[in-house]
Amino acid sequence: MIELSDILSGLSIIISVCVASVTWYKKSRNKRLDNQFSHRSAIFDSILLNEVPDLLSCFLDDFSNVEVCDQLTEKFIRVKQMSVIYYLGDKLDDYYELKNLVVQIDEQLINISSDDPHDKDDLSDSIIQNIKKVYRIIYNDSIA
């Protein structure tokens, strides 16, 4: 016949195994996320330090260039897709701010390259400011 003490010791073994598993899972998850953040530079650099600056110099020459504006938008949509590492790393504020900035930049780039934008200079200033904010989030004020 099974006694209460047997049941309790069985339960305590099960609970110990569960606690150990959860602790192991959390440690390995945090380690994985730390690795992802340490590789952040490799993820974003090719776009933000090479491709976007090249496109921005074309953009500053001609705000209305539809192809350049569309390519810039593509780059920032890619940045938003890659910023999922912030979401997974519990940096939700950064993730949602990046997402909102990309939506704003996209809208502004469509507007400035449309047939009749209201004020191209103001709009281009605003686009540059929003792009700077993206750089600040990702590079922690070290660049922008």
Next chain:
Amino acid sequence: MKTIKLKFGTLTRLAGNPYGRKTYKEQIEDKIDFNDQTKIVFPETINGISISFIQGLMDEPVKLLGSKKEFEKKIILYSPIEKVQKKIDESIWF
């Protein structure tokens, strides 16, 4: 399947969540049938669309249909321009 062809006059680029909502009210709401599949066609003159426009345009259907799976069963957004189609696909669930 029902087809709704959108019209935007001389515009070539569409932006703004409010303009997306207005377009839905004026050109889609009365014609869409949620019991059937509806194809919404953008004219080939449109060469750029913002994320916010698409989100405004599809805000009500997304709410009414409730899930991505249901939305994709009932609504097809189509542009003959490849880059616009790609942008539409990226925008709805951005």
